Amino acid sequence: MTNRRVSKPVYVGDVKVGGDAPITVQSMTKTDTRDVAATVAQIKGLEELGCDIIRSAVPDMEAAKALGAIKRQINIPLIADIHFHYQLALEALNQGIDCLRLNPGNIRDPERVKEVVLAAKERDVPIRIGVNFGSLPPVGGIGQTRGFSRLFDMVNRLPKAGHAAEGEYSIVDHMVATALWEISLLEELDFDLIKISLKAFDVPTTVEAYERLAKMVPYPLHLGITEAGTVQSGSIRTAVGLGHLLYQGIGDTIRVSLSGDSKEEVTAGYDILKSLNLREKGVTLVACPSCGRADIDVVKLANEVDALVKSLDTTIKVAVMGCEVNGPGESKDADIGIAGGNGRAIIFRKGVKTKVVPEAEMLTALMAEIQAIMAEQEAEGTTASAS
Numbered sequence: 001m002t003n004r005r006v007s008k009p010v011y012v013g014d015v016k017v018g019g020d021a022p023i024t025v026q027s028m029t030k031t032d033t034r035d036v037a038a039t040v041a042q043i044k045g046l047e048e049l050g051c052d053i054i055r056s057a058v059p060d061m062e063a064a065k066a067l068g069a070i071k072r073q074i075n076i077p078l079i080a081d082i083h084f085h086y087q088l089a090l091e092a093l094n095q096g097i098d099c100l101r102l103n104p105g106n107i108r109d110p111e112r113v114k115e116v117v118l119a120a121k122e123r124d125v126p127i128r129i130g131v132n133f134g135s136l137p138p139v140g141g142i143g144q145t146r147g148f149s150r151l152f153d154m155v156n157r158l159p160k161a162g163h164a165a166e167g168e169y170s171i172v173d174h175m176v177a178t179a180l181w182e183i184s185l186l187e188e189l190d191f192d193l194i195k196i197s198l199k200a201f202d203v204p205t206t207v208e209a210y211e212r213l214a215k216m217v218p219y220p221l222h223l224g225i226t227e228a229g230t231v232q233s234g235s236i237r238t239a240v241g242l243g244h245l246l247y248q249g250i251g252d253t254i255r256v257s258l259s260g261d262s263k264e265e266v267t268a269g270y271d272i273l274k275s276l277n278l279r280e281k282g283v284t285l286v287a288c289p290s291c292g293r294a295d296i297d298v299v300k301l302a303n304e305v306d307a308l309v310k311s312l313d314t315t316i317k318v319a320v321m322g323c324e325v326n327g328p329g330e331s332k333d334a335d336i337g338i339a340g341g342n343g344r345a346i347i348f349r350k351g352v353k354t355k356v357v358p359e360a361e362m363l364t365a366l367m368a369e370i371q372a373i374m375a376e377q378e379a380e381g382t383t384a385s386a387s
Contacts, residue, residue, distance in 0.1 A: 010126040012077045013053075019220075024053055024254070025053075025253075027055070028262065033063045043070070043173045044074065047075055049266045053099075054074070054078055061088065064088045069243050072269075077098035080099070086115060099127070101128045104130075104182040108141070114189060115190050117186055120193070121191050139154040139169075161207070162208075175200070180213075196213065197251070210245050221252055224242070229259060230260060231260040234256070235268045238310075239275075246272070246278060256268040283314065284317045285309065288321050291322075295341030302320045309370065317336075319334035319336070321338070322340060333351075338366050340362060343359050
């Protein structure tokens with residue numbers, strides 16, 4: 001992995017994004033923002049999973065006015081997602097939100113943008129410039145509000161990444177130009193509390209857009225693949241795109257956009273970061289795929305273990321193996337491991353066998369060992385704090 005791109009940090013509430021801060025994981029509520037109780041309940045569930053930042057849609061003024069009540073009841077920073085109507089951004093700021101997301105594709109009047117920026121500047125609230133392929137300004141219409149029809153914007157006729165002839169204006173060019181237009185507006189007002197995203201469903205287009213802009217501006221980048229799909233296919237698509245960028249050191253905060261429970265987005269986000277050793281939060285599960293050597297239903301065992309440990313508030317690696325070929329070896333790299341077969345299971349700690357238990361007792365024995373490790377971790381933390 002290359003060194004991480006240096007970016008100018010901003011604070012979303014009390015969460016640092018960019019600079020030397022850990023890469024943060026975001027999600028977005030899927031409730032009606034006007035339903036304060038339902039929205040707060042969903043955010044509370046995401047907080048328990050370790051979600052760092054949450055964003056809520058603001059489709060109308062009633063939703064904007066609900067943001068204050070939501071923010072007062074949650075513990076993580078709240079971002080207002082604004083499209084079309086600058087007045088909603090102003091009201092969201094009045095409600096005390098921690099960050100604005102503005103779409104330069106559908107709020108294109110420079111004077112309206114400036115009005116929002118000045119209000120954000122008064123409150124030291126950062127702005128994410130959120131460029132999305134699905135809502136780009138018309139070709140030739142960046143920063144213009146008249147003379148263009150949304151039905152004939154010509155965007156879909158632009159070539160995607162890898163398909164443009166030399167010198168041909170592409171989707172990537174249009175995405176980057178859109179971002180730079182709004183960046184220049186903010187900079188002219190001496191406003192630099194900026195984050196940027198350039199999302200598309202097409203992975204090569206998204207990757208190229210981020211790669212190009214990363215070399216041009218100092219601001220932190222919010223990574224995502226827009227409308228990625230279902231939990232399974234969307235997680236894969238996002239992991240491919242974001243993994244490519246993160247491995248290059250590009251990216252400061254991420255969201256996995258899935259057609260599913262927001263909790264799946266947070267889980268997938270941390271799994272992506274953990275796979276690149278960028279965040280160590282929660283349990284990392286190592287499991288063999290099973291084969292003809294296995295004397296136990298490894299898939300069933302892995303799923304059972306995953307269900308037991310996924311909500312644990314600890315940093316620990318658990319290995320689930322089906323035979324003696326890789327079991328002990330993989331367990332050397334795990335804090336705790338289990339290898340099952342022939343009616344019994346072997347429990348390992350750092351590859352060292354600690355006990356052999358009947359198959360019927362293996363999950364209970366494994367959880368007892370994990371609880372013991374967590375107690376040791378807590379004691380070590382207390383000792384370190386006292387010293």
